[in-house]
Amino acid sequence: xxxxxxxxxxxxxxxxxxxxxxxxxxxxxxxxxxxxxxxxxxxxxxxxxxxxxxxxxxxxxxxxxxxxxxxxxxxxxxxxxxxxxxxxxxxxxxxxxxxxxxxxxxxxxxxxxxxxxxxxxxxxxxxxxxxxxxxxxxxxxxxxxxxxxxxxxxxxxxxxxxxxxxxxxxxxxxxxxxxxxxxxxxxxxxx
Numbered sequence: 001x002x003x004x005x006x007x008x009x010x011x012x013x014x015x016x017x018x019x020x021x022x023x024x025x026x027x028x029x030x031x032x033x034x035x036x037x038x039x040x041x042x043x044x045x046x047x048x049x050x051x052x053x054x055x056x057x058x059x060x061x062x063x064x065x066x067x068x069x070x071x072x073x074x075x076x077x078x079x080x081x082x083x084x085x086x087x088x089x090x091x092x093x094x095x096x097x098x099x100x101x102x103x104x105x106x107x108x109x110x111x112x113x114x115x116x117x118x119x120x121x122x123x124x125x126x127x128x129x130x131x132x133x134x135x136x137x138x139x140x141x142x143x144x145x146x147x148x149x150x151x152x153x154x155x156x157x158x159x160x161x162x163x164x165x166x167x168x169x170x171x172x173x174x175x176x177x178x179x180x181x182x183x184x185x186x187x188x189x190x191x
Contacts, residue, residue, distance in 0.1 A: 042087050047073065108155060109135045111144065121146060121170050123180040126158060126190065131170055131182075138166050146170045148190070156190040158182070164191075 047064055063076045075082040104112045111119040111133040121131040129148040134155065136145050143166035147155040157164045165188070173188070174180045182188055 103135060105135045108149075108153070110147070110155075111135060121167055121174065124170050124174040124182060125180050126182045126188075128181070131158070131167075133167055138164070141166070143168055159189050159191050160187050 072083040
């Protein structure tokens with residue numbers, strides 16, 4: 001690598017870089033060639049990506065990294081990591097389309113897979129009855145409650161000391177048995 005390239009990718013803040021001609025605080029927006037920042041400038045050009053050794057910082061204070069000029073550009077936020085196409089202008093995550101997650105379920109509230117089959121906990125049983133993923137989730141989590149059906153086709157939640165248990169707990173209990181029958185755990189009841 002050319003020593004000039006290394007200087008262009010470094011600043012006084014320990015390896016973070018800024019846009020060419022822009023101070024780390026965001027003051028100024030001129031490029032060395034005198035060109036002004038435009039929205040049509042690709043993200044790798046805006047960030048002046050040269051190699052993967054340095055993190056990059058733009059004039060808005062966002063931190064990025066990239067493996068090279070043709071690799072996706074990773075934006076680091078407090079909550080998640082966003083991958084941006086390198087050839088397109090930068091677009092804030094709040095401005096772009098968001099993924100919409102849809103749960104499919106049957107009339108009884110059991111989650112169904114892409115073939116329309118009820119999603120069951122493989123190998124787990126309570127009193128010989130299969131356990132299923134119920135649509136309701138534990139508040140503040142993405143964990144679904146586990147249910148089974150009686151002879152009248154009514155669903156029942158599994159509980160421990162009055163608290164409903166989630167499917168992840170059912171997996172752990174199932175793995176502690178040789179046959180997947182959970183009735184051996186005396187503290188486990190049905191509501």
